[in-house]
Amino acid sequence: MKYSVAILSLCAFPALANVQITGSVEAKCVIQTTKSGSYGNPIASKLSTTPADGGVLPVMRYDVSIADAYTASITHPTAFSSSPSLTDTVAWTGSTSVTQTSVAGMSAYEAAKTVVGNTTNFNLTLAGSTWFSTASSAVYGSAKPLPGGTYTAVVQASCIAK
């Protein structure tokens, strides 16, 4: 039965051909992690990426090949992605800044950045590479000592087309 249906179908319709059109788009904005951060523990209740506190600032590089086409959006963490069980609140602070550029004019990004909540936005008006670093600190509620263990948090970096 199935075979007869198939034959009828071939007779009823004209010949068809599907011509494929392919294209590739190279990424015009690439984000690379230059350096992973780490938290220092200057006091029992605090974790901080600040070098003065024994931490390491994470560094991200944005490579943009088209000028004035993208916005760099970087969000510092507001929660641990993994940690020992915490029974109290954690107060989070953070900031993101331009640390290196491949074009002198990119240093103006820092003055022109906008901060919305935990997210910092940079208008990438020039083509080239820009390095951003994010500072993050977490203070356990009421200055209680943080439980021993490994703490992990994530900085979210994205490149948004205008």
Added chain:
Amino acid sequence: MLLLALWPSYSSCDPYSYGTTGNAASTALSWSMSSVLPDIPGIDINGLLYKYTTVKDPEADMKVHIGNKNVDKDGYIFRETDDWSGVPGNTIVKSFPLSNIPAPQWGSGSIDIEGEGSVEDAVVIYSFRVDECYDEQSNPACPGYVKPVPVIPVVELYDVLDDDAAMAAIEADEFQYDEDGNLILSEEEEEEETRIEMGLTASANALTLFKTQGQDDLILAINQQTNIAMYYNASINGGVYADAPGLADTTIPDNKKALRNNLAQQLLHEKMVDMQYNQ
């Protein structure tokens, strides 16, 4: 799999090696390439990376020029300008691929500041390529390598036939040769040869006998074997040695027997003397 099989052969054929310099701006904002690049021939510069931090007023005008002068002609073989006018200071990083420009064409390098501001923590690094076969004789694997041939010294051969003096001396005397080509000497010459041999033998013996130095050494070696320590080690016990008992003063009578004997001797002596004179 195929790539892995081909890779070693490709690598062995590549006559280039690659490297990077240290920080050319580590001590000052100007530098000479001879102090940066290794002192070997066949170097081409194929890249440059620089990084520095500007300290400036955001409102101030400032330009930073990074470059290397051209050795052969005026101008720069590499020149880059960063315009920091109207923007705050920051750290800048730039890298440039270059088309294998021979190192001898690179003059001194510098970071020049135009306007207000300063540069800190400057880093300038060159990447280079070394042609291992720049001198094709440096490696037998290089194309054009010619196996070196040792220099053979020219020796002027002495041909006695070309020596007029020698030929004249030969022709002056008449020599006779036997069937084997040996020189036949006259009896007088043979005798002279024998005397010479004897003289040489005698002189050799004389030299052996008068090797006084050698004899002295031999005697010295023998003396060293003589043990005379026992004489040095002999000792005499201390103490008082009393006088031996002497004869008391008295009259010693004549020995009559001796007197008679002496007389007999005297008589005999006189008799013998008389006999000499036939008396």
